[in-house]
Amino acid sequence: MSKILKKSFESEPLSREEALEILDLPDDRLPELLDIVYAIRRKHKGNTVGIQILTNARSGSCSQNCAYCAQSRDSEADIDKYSLVPYEKLLHDGRVARDSRLARHCIGLSGMRFGDAEIEAFAGQVRALKKEFDTQICCSIGFLTPAQARKLKDAGVNRINHNLNTSRNFYGNICTTHSYDERIANIRMLQGVGFEICCGGIVGMGESRADVADMLLDIRELQPQSVPVNFLIPLEGTALAGADTSHLTPEYCLKILCLARLLTPKSDIRCAAGREIYLKGREKSMFCAADSIFASGYLTADGQSVDEAIKLITDAGFEYRIESA
Numbered sequence: 001m002s003k004i005l006k007k008s009f010e011s012e013p014l015s016r017e018e019a020l021e022i023l024d025l026p027d028d029r030l031p032e033l034l035d036i037v038y039a040i041r042r043k044h045k046g047n048t049v050g051i052q053i054l055t056n057a058r059s060g061s062c063s064q065n066c067a068y069c070a071q072s073r074d075s076e077a078d079i080d081k082y083s084l085v086p087y088e089k090l091l092h093d094g095r096v097a098r099d100s101r102l103a104r105h106c107i108g109l110s111g112m113r114f115g116d117a118e119i120e121a122f123a124g125q126v127r128a129l130k131k132e133f134d135t136q137i138c139c140s141i142g143f144l145t146p147a148q149a150r151k152l153k154d155a156g157v158n159r160i161n162h163n164l165n166t167s168r169n170f171y172g173n174i175c176t177t178h179s180y181d182e183r184i185a186n187i188r189m190l191q192g193v194g195f196e197i198c199c200g201g202i203v204g205m206g207e208s209r210a211d212v213a214d215m216l217l218d219i220r221e222l223q224p225q226s227v228p229v230n231f232l233i234p235l236e237g238t239a240l241a242g243a244d245t246s247h248l249t250p251e252y253c254l255k256i257l258c259l260a261r262l263l264t265p266k267s268d269i270r271c272a273a274g275r276e277i278y279l280k281g282r283e284k285s286m287f288c289a290a291d292s293i294f295a296s297g298y299l300t301a302d303g304q305s306v307d308e309a310i311k312l313i314t315d316a317g318f319e320y321r322i323e324s325a
């Protein structure tokens with residue numbers, strides 16, 4: 001393993017075999033891995049951790065069938081369903097982001113395709129938000145046409161989240177209404193329009209370790225500015241409600257975060273959904289690899305408050321990254 005870590009430290013790309021070796025590492029060698037990963041994280045990100053909040057700006061009634069998602073067309077989860085939220089909700093969350101000097105305000109909209117009128121309405125909300133606050137805005141907004149993407153870019157959206165979610169090989173097991181390659185094409189189009197990209201995945205959906213490695217290797221090719229790593233929270237009413245997540249031990253979750261850092265060392269590595277469940281009590285180790293977390297919950301699952309997240313960061317011996325407005 002020392003050869004792999006030396007390569008990573010010197011920014012030499014790891015091979016697929018080397019990526020798998022990280023995920024297969026015996027648990028008793030994890031401290032050694034964390035030490036080196038922490039040195040790489042310090043080199044690129046210092047000792048700071050950023051916090052993001054997420055507004056669910058359009059919820060439920062999606063035409064797609066992503067198995068993990070409470071908003072999918074096949075989900076029977078008991079969630080709120082609404083079209084675009086009133087501007088006051090975005091304004092409220094924008095104020096929370098500004099007052100807490102958070103890294104960015106993420107806005108998620110359920111659905112895969114949007115009409116031009118919907119994009120125009122949302123772009124208007126973004127323009128108003130940007131006039132009010134200087135917070136960076138990230139959107140999760142399905143597939144856009146190039147014209148729609150340019151409209152949102154002009155409105156002031158800084159970054160777009162579009163996850164690969166799992167490997168190409170496993171993709172058909174979690175979704176059949178769109179393809180992995182459509183996701184990659186959408187990300188490439190968004191990069192062409194000039195957006196920063198947030199691209200990650202979800203672990204614990206029945207995929208193999210090789211699938212996790214393949215997903216992270218494909219993400220490396222896309223060079224996203226941030227990589228959210230989610231650990232499955234099996235939600236009642238979704239196709240994955242009964243998923244067995246017993247293999248998501250803290251050690252395995254930490255190795256995945258370490259691999260994300262080794263493959264995309266300069267990106268924000270965001271430990272997203274599931275951290276409160278699978279990495280509870282292991283935050284110090286988690287921050288050796290990750291430099292960013294969410295607070296105030298996820299799209300359809302609860303999470304910690306901003307104040308609790310700040311305390312978590314400082315208690316673990318890290319600094320809360322304050323964004324200058």
Ligand code: SF4
Pocket residue numbers: 062063064065066069070071072073109110111112142
């Ligand atoms: S993940 Fe997105 S595209 Fe998939 S079902 Fe949920 S809202 Fe729709």
